[in-house]
Amino acid sequence: xxxxxxxxxxxxxxxxxxxxxxxxxxxxxxxxxxxxxxxxxxxxxxxxxxxxxxxxxxxxxxxxxxxxxxxxxxxxxxxxxxxxxxxxxxxxxxxxxxxxxxxxxxxxxxxxxxxxxxxxxxxxxxxxxxxxxxxxxxxxxxxxxxxxxxxxxxxxxxxxxxxxxxxxxxxxxxxxxxxxxxxxxxxxxxxxxxxxxxxxxxxxxxxxxxxxxxxxxxxxxxxxxxxxxxxxxxxxxxxxxxxxxxxxxxxxxxxxxxxxxxxxxxxxxxxxxxxxxxxxxxxxxxxxxxxxxxxxxxxxxxxxxxxxxxxxxxxxxxxxxxxxxxx
Numbered sequence: 356x357x358x359x360x361x362x363x364x365x366x367x368x369x370x371x372x373x374x375x376x377x378x379x380x381x382x383x384x385x386x387x388x389x390x391x392x393x394x395x396x397x398x399x400x401x402x403x404x405x406x407x408x409x410x411x412x413x414x415x416x417x418x419x420x421x422x423x424x425x426x427x428x429x430x431x432x433x434x435x436x437x438x439x440x441x442x443x444x445x446x447x448x449x450x451x452x453x454x455x456x457x458x459x460x461x462x463x464x465x466x467x468x469x470x471x472x473x474x475x476x477x478x479x480x481x482x483x484x485x486x487x488x489x490x491x492x493x494x495x496x497x498x499x500x501x502x503x504x505x506x507x508x509x510x511x512x513x514x515x516x517x518x519x520x521x522x523x524x525x526x527x528x529x530x531x532x533x534x535x536x537x538x539x540x541x542x543x544x545x546x547x548x549x550x551x552x553x554x555x556x557x558x559x560x561x562x563x564x565x566x567x568x569x570x571x572x573x574x575x576x577x578x579x580x581x582x583x584x585x586x587x588x589x590x591x592x593x594x595x596x597x598x599x600x601x602x603x604x605x606x607x608x609x610x611x612x613x614x615x616x617x618x619x620x621x622x623x624x625x626x627x628x629x630x631x632x633x634x635x636x637x638x639x640x641x642x643x644x645x646x647x648x649x650x651x652x653x654x655x656x657x658x659x660x661x662x663x664x665x666x667x668x669x670x671x672x673x674x675x676x677x678x679x680x681x682x
Contacts (some may be wrong), residue, residue, distance in 0.1 A: 362408035362653055366401045368648070373397045378567070381643070384626060386634040387578035389642045391548060394568045394575070397402045398555055400649040401564060402457060407653055409454030464558035468550050472611045479609045483508070483516065484620055490517075493534065497522070503600050506614035507537035509546035516612075521600055525623045531597035532588035533615045536596075539583035540613040545576040549613075581623055585631070594627040 377383060377397070383390035487496040498504075500518040507515045515537045517530075525533065540546070549572055556569040584593045601620035608614055634642070 359408040362404045362411065365652060366404035366408070368561065369397060369401050369404070373401075374564050374567045378571070382638065383571075383575070384578060385632060385640060386642065387575040387582065389634070389639060389646070391575045391579065393642065394552070394572055395548065396646045396649045398565060398568045399431070400653060401495050402461060402555070403650075404653045406454045406457050409449075409451065409457070412449060414668040418670040419446065429558055460558045461555065465551065465554040466627050468554040468557060469547075472546065473510065474549055475611045476508055479508060479611070480510075480512055480514070483514065487516065493517075493530070495534065502610070504614065504616070505533045505600050506608055506612040506617075507538065507540050508609075509541055509544070510611075513541045515541075524599040525596060528588055528592050529599060531592045532596040533600060535584040535587045536580045536593070536615045537613070539580040539648060540576070543579070543583075545580070545613060545648075546611065549573055549576060565634060574612075577617055577623060578620065578626070580613075580615075582626060585627065590627045590631060594624045597624050597627075628662045 371582075376603075377393060379392070383393075411581075469554075483496050483498075487498050490497050495515045495517050498516060498518045501520050502518055503521040503524045504518045505516070505521050507513070515534060517533075521532070521533075549569075552565075552569040552572040555565040559565050581593055581597075584596075597616060597620050600614075601616035601624070
């Protein structure tokens with residue numbers, strides 16, 4: 356019972372304090388890749404902690420050995436002893452239901468969101484095949500439009516789309532910058548990161564952590580793509596390119612598209628104007644260790660009692676012998 360309560364308390368603490376700490380932190384805009392990892396780790400750890408708490412209630416910790424194989428070979432007598440009492444049976448049933456509901460809801464929404472994204476990409480891809488034309492020089496799809504827009508379409512058929520108005524508005528250096536921005540989205544699979552965050556927000560809409568994680572992840576992946584473009588073309592060039600493509604158009608983009616002039620373009624331009632101030636190797640390493648610690652603590656909370664019980668005689672020979680003599 357103690358490991359389960361510890362895991363639930365850990366999940367509750369992270370769900371309440373984690374978003375406040377991350378949103379108040381000044382380093383997230385300086386290291387968007389690490390901040391994305393931190394939000395992902397925070398959400399996954401909260402889910403994993405509650406799921407493991409359910410597992411700890413379902414299976415008595417005393418029956419767990421050093422590894423998964425030991426868990427599968429654990430003596431059934433310990434489980435029978437727990438479920439012999441009404442309280443133990445209620446705790447075990449509640450834990451199993453909790454774990455199954457969380458896993459089932461997460462997988463269902465994740466599959467639904469990713470499936471919808473795949474269908475939307477396929478639908479928009481068919482439209483591009485009809486109305487777009489390949490530009491052999493830049494390797495992009497060109498659309499005739501008076502709206503200045505650049506976006507990418509992830510998936511197996513990765514494509515970057517640019518309108519004729521954007522080609523006229525951008526000079527060569529700015530064009531290279533926005534194409535580098537979109538390439539960062541494609542190569543780092545930001546669509547999957549964003550899809551995962553959206554799936555958790557849809558699965559548990561009543562939990563503020565997952566809504567904030569989805570919003571912040573959408574913002575941070577744009578900052579990360581800006582930094583990738585700036586490393587190639589320069590920060591002021593990227594800022595100028597964003598200004599050229601940031602005006603909202605009358606035609607809405609597909610939900611699966613990742614556009615250079617997307618989330619928070621004005622704030623992103625202001626961020627790019629001052630000289631680059633990276634987080635630094637020491638702070639980045641410390642942040643990476645903190646992210647890893649988020650994953651490690653739930654395992655220690657559950658595995659500590661299990662390891663302590665590994666040397667115990669969980670199935671005494673006397674109990675086995677008595678069972679074998681029963682008629």
